[in-house]
Amino acid sequence: MNSVGKLKILLVEPAHLLRRTVSLTVHSLGTAEVTEAAAYATAEQLCEGQSFDGAVVALDWPPEDALSRGLSLIQQIRAGKSASGASIPIAALVESCNAELLQVLRACGISRILIKPFRVRDVIDTIDSMRGTARLQ
């Protein structure tokens, strides 16, 4: 957490309106400090340089190429290859979820899965729910 005790959250979401609305609202509520990434490359760079208390990551699933970059970002964090703790709470935002993806996400220790269509309110509640888990880190 930062010096004033706010959760530091990484939000990786390409959809502009959703990402900005979550970020602006959380900022105005004063419950967390959200760092936005519209692209996975930006998120990877942020993860190398900054420590986060939690992350909300939109997954490119099924992946366009052989590898899901969102999933790789999560696996990188879990492997301790980021400036954040390996066990920080991570929520996944997905278009849909089948048994295969569920198994993969469980293996990654995902704390919450939000399946579209979800609301900004759901993402904000998810970030709020990370507070307890983050304090235990």
Added chain:
Amino acid sequence: MIKPALPANEKERLALLYELVLLDTPPEERFDKIVEFASNEFKVPICLISLIDADRQWFKARVGIDACETARDISFCGHALLGNEILLVPDALLDPRFHDNPVVTGPPHVRFYAGAPLVCEDGLALGTLCVIDTVPRTLDPVELAILESLRDLVVLELNANRTDADE
């Protein structure tokens, strides 16, 4: 019904509205996306970006109604324009300003209204982003904050018009 009063800065407000060249222009995706998003977020049948002209309110973006404008005298948004905070009307039938308003007693039968004024940098309110339902309801503090955020995104888009006009 109580007609909305005119804000003290009405002349400057209208001058800015005309300068931005928004009235009577075709729909734009950047605004349409916001009203569709807000309508889904708040699960309301009607959502509008309403711009208040001298004697009418004109909808730059709309979900849930066919009309592209109504008289200012009967507009909820004309009232919302008078403050900086969201105007929240949980049940229009219980509110002396609106209980006998024709859009309450007749189609589209407005009962719930929440309108966030579109206040530009110099304090001039051009209209509102509003969500409307046909049943009484309210918004909790988190929902109010979400509506304010969406309003801020509309204002950013309006200011982009201003920058374009300046160039």
